[in-house]
Amino acid sequence: xxxxxxxLPDLSHQPLWxxxxxxxxxxxxxxxxxxxxxxxxxxxxxxxxxxxxxRAVGHESPVATQSVDGETFQELYRQCxxxxxxxxxxxxxxxxxxxxxxxGVFGSLPLYCRATQDKVRLSWDVTDLATEPxxxxxxxxxxxxxxxxxxxxxxxxxxxQLLTERASxxxxxxxxxxxxxxxxxxxxxxxxxxxxxxxxxxEELLQRAVSARPAAAERISxxxxxxxxxxxxxxALAERYGPxxxxxxxxxxxxxxxxxxRRQLIARRLGLFDDTVEMAAxxxxxxxxxxxxxxxLTREYYLEACSxxxxxxxxxxxxxxxxxxxxxxxxxxxxxxVQAQQPARPERANEVKLYAEQLLTPQARSAAHSLRGFDAPxxxxxxTTLLAIACRAPDLARHGLWPxxxxxxxxxxxxxxxxxxxxxxxxxxxRLYLQKHLGSDAFPRDYTKETFAGVxxxxxxxxxxxxxxQLSDCVLADLGLVDHRAVLTLLDxxxxxxxxxxxxxxxxxxxxxxxxxxxx
Amino acid sequence: MNQFNVAMHAEIQNEINxxxxxxEGPLQGxxxxxxxxxxIDADGDIGRAGTIHGGGG
Numbered sequence: 001x002x003x004x005x006x007x008l009p010d011l012s013h014q015p016l017w018x019x020x021x022x023x024x025x026x027x028x029x030x031x032x033x034x035x036x037x038x039x040x041x042x043x044x045x046x047x048x049x050x051x052x053x054x055r056a057v058g059h060e061s062p063v064a065t066q067s068v069d070g071e072t073f074q075e076l077y078r079q080c081x082x083x084x085x086x087x088x089x090x091x092x093x094x095x096x097x098x099x100x101x102x103x104g105v106f107g108s109l110p111l112y113c114r115a116t117q118d119k120v121r122l123s124w125d126v127t128d129l130a131t132e133p134x135x136x137x138x139x140x141x142x143x144x145x146x147x148x149x150x151x152x153x154x155x156x157x158x159x160x161q162l163l164t165e166r167a168s169x170x171x172x173x174x175x176x177x178x179x180x181x182x183x184x185x186x187x188x189x190x191x192x193x194x195x196x197x198x199x200x201x202x203e204e205l206l207q208r209a210v211s212a213r214p215a216a217a218e219r220i221s222x223x224x225x226x227x228x229x230x231x232x233x234x235x236a237l238a239e240r241y242g243p244x245x246x247x248x249x250x251x252x253x254x255x256x257x258x259x260x261x262r263r264q265l266i267a268r269r270l271g272l273f274d275d276t277v278e279m280a281a282x283x284x285x286x287x288x289x290x291x292x293x294x295x296x297l298t299r300e301y302y303l304e305a306c307s308x309x310x311x312x313x314x315x316x317x318x319x320x321x322x323x324x325x326x327x328x329x330x331x332x333x334x335x336x337x338v339q340a341q342q343p344a345r346p347e348r349a350n351e352v353k354l355y356a357e358q359l360l361t362p363q364a365r366s367a368a369h370s371l372r373g374f375d376a377p378x379x380x381x382x383x384t385t386l387l388a389i390a391c392r393a394p395d396l397a398r399h400g401l402w403p404x405x406x407x408x409x410x411x412x413x414x415x416x417x418x419x420x421x422x423x424x425x426x427x428x429x430x431r432l433y434l435q436k437h438l439g440s441d442a443f444p445r446d447y448t449k450e451t452f453a454g455v456x457x458x459x460x461x462x463x464x465x466x467x468x469x470q471l472s473d474c475v476l477a478d479l480g481l482v483d484h485r486a487v488l489t490l491l492d493x494x495x496x497x498x499x500x501x502x503x504x505x506x507x508x509x510x511x512x513x514x515x516x517x518x519x520x
Numbered sequence: 521m522n523q524f525n526v527a528m529h530a531e532i533q534n535e536i537n538x539x540x541x542x543x544e545g546p547l548q549g550x551x552x553x554x555x556x557x558x559x560i561d562a563d564g565d566i567g568r569a570g571t572i573h574g575g576g577g
Contacts, residue, residue, distance in 0.1 A: 049546065074546065081542075082541060093547035094549075100547055105539045166539070184540060380539040
């Protein structure tokens with residue numbers, strides 16, 4: 001939500017707004033300029049704080065600069081911490097030139113931080129911080145290679161930290177102290193309040209999530225894959241704003257026809273202005289030779305197609321992109337519910353992990369098998385959702401689009417995670433919601449899900465000789481993390497079999513190899 | 521599990537701080553007291569060749 005270059009001695013200066021930035025000495029804080037965001041600066045004797053936050057319905061735009069007494073400062077500070085939508089806050093104590101950075105709950109456009117002796121650089125774009133050769137964190141890289149989910153302050157590059165949700169970073173000359181928040185309270189299934197209807201409560205919370213930010217139909221594009229998650233966001237948006245624009249990436253193969261039919265049905269029944277891009281026209285770039293230094297280090301696999309879709313939104317004058325991210329995590333199973341079922345057959349995820357681990361050196365395997373003590377605590381928004389948001393948000397911001405992920409709303413997450421089992425099992429509640437708004441024929445129980453699974457196997461197979469040549473030098477092998485021969489063996493297996501699990505493991509490696517080449 | 525089996529849904533809407541944002545006050549205005557490590561560059565009572573730790577080794 002902001003970028004900043006701060007020399008700690010400059011904190012003793014009085015801050016002021018100049019050219020859309022907060023300036024003090026030679027330092028500056030520049031909020032990401034977007035109609036969905038607002039910024040404010042509050043000062044009192046010897047202290048100030050600056051905040052960039054999502055605009056919220058029902059809240060007046062703030063006065064850009066407020067100079068207040070100490071008591072009012074405390075009250076405003078507290079109000080800002082409890083802001084109902086996402087935010088980033090930077091506060092400063094002029095004596096001692098100390099500062100603190102704090103993040104909100106939503107993780108919409110997270111902040112990366114790099115602090116040196118007396119300088120701090122902050123940015124939503126991690127490549128702003130990668131301006132010098134950086135050491136690769138072998139432990140993080142090993143977990144990434146083993147396809148373990150890591151949501152933590154520690155990142156791929158040593159010295160760059162992610163400000164995770166609700167975390168804070170205290171900085172004073174020569175010292176930085178990162179603090180995770182307390183873990184979110186655990187959720188357990190619980191009966192609904194007497195007389196309350198699960199579907200009505202779900203509708204109310206989803207409606208609240210899509211209506212929380214000032215918006216209008218002419219500002220909105222919706223990513224509509226044709227699945228249940230984006231379908232439910234489409235229903236809520238149409239109810240709130242009337243017909244809005246929807247966009248989707250059309251896939252090839254067996255899933256194409258059902259995807260087209262279902263998307264058309266949704267668009268017709270909700271009156272959406274629908275548009276599409278062809279996946280085949282925007283294949284993922286596999287070339288490792290020309291590494292783009294401005295690319296995000298954790299990239300969306302299908303960024304090229306997504307970018308084409310986002311450009312369409314931009315061309316129509318839209319600046320808000322609604323997505324279905326978070327839907328996968330809305331209806332978890334609890335441990336006792338899983339154990340009560342038949343013994344699980346080997347799942348695809350395990351097969352993928354086996355392929356991934358075959359690439360690792362013994363040292364990397366040892367690191368990847370070690371329990372981490374540095375993960376962020378349990379968050380109100382599930383960590384896998386936060387990672388998915390973080391993966392796409394910087395690229396969206398570069399396109400000038402503000403992401404809104406209603407199914408990641410922490411109130412909705414909290415509600416859904418506490419539902420009695422019958423509403424979570426088989427995603428029953430969202431199914432009921434879709435039935436009510438789209439009819440019972442839109443999502444029959446055995447509907448063919450649209451999936452990108454067919455895209456990369458064929459693409460890698462076609463480019464296998466070129467990839468093998470480009471991987472004759474492998475940075476992750478040079479770092480002692482992967483076995484070079486195992487990489488080429490897996491590439492060969494993918495090219496020959498085009499098997500889904502092997503491809504997933506190889507692509508995960510390939511994307512990390514590209515990120516490491518970018519910064520190392 | 522039964523001890524958790526209580527209706528919690530109603531409370532969600534009403535809490536002031538539902539997601540546990542830490543509500544400590546802002547940074548203190550006055551300067552922190554700085555302290556330098558003692559004897560770090562000076563000879564102490566115990567020999568410390570090759571180390572800054574008193575016990576040697």
